[in-house]
Amino acid sequence: MNDLSPFPTSVNRARIALLIDGNSVSPALAPRILAACGQIGRILVKRVYGDATLATGWAHMPGFRMVHTGTDRIATDIMMTVEAMHLSLAWQADTIVIASNEGDFILLSEHLRESGKKLVGLGETAAIDGFRRACVRFLDLTAEPQMA
Numbered sequence: 001m002n003d004l005s006p007f008p009t010s011v012n013r014a015r016i017a018l019l020i021d022g023n024s025v026s027p028a029l030a031p032r033i034l035a036a037c038g039q040i041g042r043i044l045v046k047r048v049y050g051d052a053t054l055a056t057g058w059a060h061m062p063g064f065r066m067v068h069t070g071t072d073r074i075a076t077d078i079m080m081t082v083e084a085m086h087l088s089l090a091w092q093a094d095t096i097v098i099a100s101n102e103g104d105f106i107l108l109s110e111h112l113r114e115s116g117k118k119l120v121g122l123g124e125t126a127a128i129d130g131f132r133r134a135c136v137r138f139l140d141l142t143a144e145p146q147m148a
Helices: 027-040 073-089 106-114 129-134
Strands: 014-021 041-050 065-068 095-099 118-123 137-140
Touching: 014 027, 014 073, 027 041, 027 095, 027 118, 041 073, 073 095, 073 106, 095 106, 106 118, 106 129, 118 129
Parallel strands: 014 041, 014 095, 041 065, 095 118, 118 137
Antiparallel strands: none
């Protein structure tokens, strides 16, 4: 591709599946989540997982699909893991972005890496350190932007 192409970066942009743990991440962070994903690539899927009776703020966020996983918190983690693998294979998403503050996705990250995919983590300052280290990249959504 030459420098005169009207879309010089679109071909190489990551295909992202964005999966949000609605039980641990506030819907107030949605704009920062979308901005972070926009820097990485093109979002194919935007889903929020959790108990829809408790994560009511996410249910009203435009553009996000709420997936009710019941009242058992572990069901959210299991569903997110299953869908991350499905989306990386069937939808050919090459980057899975997980927004969570929990450490339940460490093994998922290792498996995706072995499959040639990437797991990017998004979370708050209190996010579990093991999750941060397991990700190819982790972005703190609550940290102040760095001054250039």
